[in-house]
Amino acid sequence: xxxxxxxxxxxxxxxxxxxxxxxxxxxxxxxxxxxxxxxxxxxxxxxxxxxxxxxxxxxxxxxxxxxxxxxxxxxxxxxxxxxxxxxxxxxxxxxxxx
Amino acid sequence: xxxxxxxxxxxxxxxxxxxxxxxxxxxxxxxxxxxxxxxxxxxxxxxxxxxxxxxxxxxxxxxxxxxxxxxxxxxxxxxxxxxxxxxxxxxxxxxxxxxxxxxxxxxxxxxxxxxxxxxxxxxxxxxxxxxxxxxxxxxxxxxxxxxxxxxxxxxxxxxxxxxxxxxxxxxxxxxxxxxxxxxxxxxxxxxxxxxxxxxxxxxxxxxxxxxxxxxxxxxxxxxxxxxxxxxxxxxxxxxxxxxxxxxxxxxxxxxxxxxxxxxxxxxxxxxxxxxxxxxxxx
Numbered sequence: 001x002x003x004x005x006x007x008x009x010x011x012x013x014x015x016x017x018x019x020x021x022x023x024x025x026x027x028x029x030x031x032x033x034x035x036x037x038x039x040x041x042x043x044x045x046x047x048x049x050x051x052x053x054x055x056x057x058x059x060x061x062x063x064x065x066x067x068x069x070x071x072x073x074x075x076x077x078x079x080x081x082x083x084x085x086x087x088x089x090x091x092x093x094x095x096x097x098x
Numbered sequence: 099x100x101x102x103x104x105x106x107x108x109x110x111x112x113x114x115x116x117x118x119x120x121x122x123x124x125x126x127x128x129x130x131x132x133x134x135x136x137x138x139x140x141x142x143x144x145x146x147x148x149x150x151x152x153x154x155x156x157x158x159x160x161x162x163x164x165x166x167x168x169x170x171x172x173x174x175x176x177x178x179x180x181x182x183x184x185x186x187x188x189x190x191x192x193x194x195x196x197x198x199x200x201x202x203x204x205x206x207x208x209x210x211x212x213x214x215x216x217x218x219x220x221x222x223x224x225x226x227x228x229x230x231x232x233x234x235x236x237x238x239x240x241x242x243x244x245x246x247x248x249x250x251x252x253x254x255x256x257x258x259x260x261x262x263x264x265x266x267x268x269x270x271x272x273x274x275x276x277x278x279x280x281x282x283x284x285x286x287x288x289x290x291x292x293x294x295x296x297x298x299x300x301x302x303x304x305x306x307x308x309x310x311x312x313x314x315x316x317x318x319x320x321x322x323x324x325x326x327x328x329x330x331x332x333x334x335x336x337x338x339x340x341x342x343x344x345x346x347x348x349x350x351x352x353x354x355x356x357x358x359x360x361x362x363x364x365x366x367x368x369x370x371x372x373x374x375x376x377x378x379x380x
Binding site for chain 1: 131133134186187215218219220266267268273276277278279280281282283298300305306
């Protein structure tokens with residue numbers, strides 16, 4: 001499997017003590033945005049992954065520990081970048097506002 | 099190599115919209131997670147499932163020539179049709195299907211530049227209706243092995259040919275084992291094939307998923323150490339992102355002797371005794 005499921009892969013059955021999760025929601029005027037594209041860029045700005053947001057505007061990545069940037073593209077919207085730090089065994093929550 | 103080459107293998111969204119009623123143009127959406135197609139797709143598009151339709155259900159290999167013929171016949175795709183592929187994930191699976199169609203010798207196959215993402219970001223029309231296409235009698239050719247690399251050839255290519263690892267820098271260096279939208283606990287060893295250059299597929303694309311210009315692409319691979327006078331093998335984790343790079347090198351830039359190693363890291367990272375390098379690209 002290598003495809004990106006909308007919203008990201010479920011954490012059911014995943015050993016989260018071994019993962020560095022970055023997840024969150026994309027909002028516009030307080031409402032979740034479905035079908036936005038959130039990409040995870042590494043500390044050097046390189047693409048590492050991308051998922052379309054779910055029907056409830058959510059996204060999830062299984063990163064490595066360190067500093068990352070979330071870049072969000074959505075129709076009728078400017079690109080929004082948000083910095084986030086991931087740590088092993090922890091879930092970093094990010095709210096992206098368009 | 100030239101705009102002519104690019105125009106033979108890539109179409110843009112305006113071209114697709116102006117050919118929606120053209121019966122000789124078959125739009126094909128290719129995804130792994132087919133729920134996107136179920137929800138909606140470009141009008142008239144048929145679907146191919148990367149796994150269920152294109153992989154043998156038991157062995158790790160492709161469907162054979164007869165199965166591929168049966169599949170395309172059932173989808174209503176004829177030998178003389180223009181097949182336009184698109185999909186999610188920045189066209190990874192569409193590029194993989196493109197390479198696969200070429201492997202079995204289809205004449206006119208193209209990619210929609212930017213794929214489903216660019217189409218969505220442009221707010222173009224997507225419909226839920228399923229198309230009806232009359233079945234055909236499709237005839238495939240024997241696999242063109244000049245574009246497919248196997249593990250022994252990859253091992254022999256270490257230090258000899260251009261090996262291009264198109265995964266992200268974190269996967270190349272062994273900090274991640276899969277793209278970061280997937281859980282990282284995997285069975286393979288981490289790292290990359292010795293002497294491979296790390297040229298992530300994403301460097302060949304703009305943020306909206308469209309391909310960069312010919313000049314930008316030539317500079318990208320040249321600066322990263324690809325010797326255009328040598329043969330090239332591209333790989334990633336399961337062979338779909340490397341199809342994207344194969345498409346750039348072989349189809350857009352017109353390089354001869356470029357192969358996709360579809361076994362990729364899932365195979366290499368599991369092989370007993372093969373060499374692996376763990377280091378950062380720098």
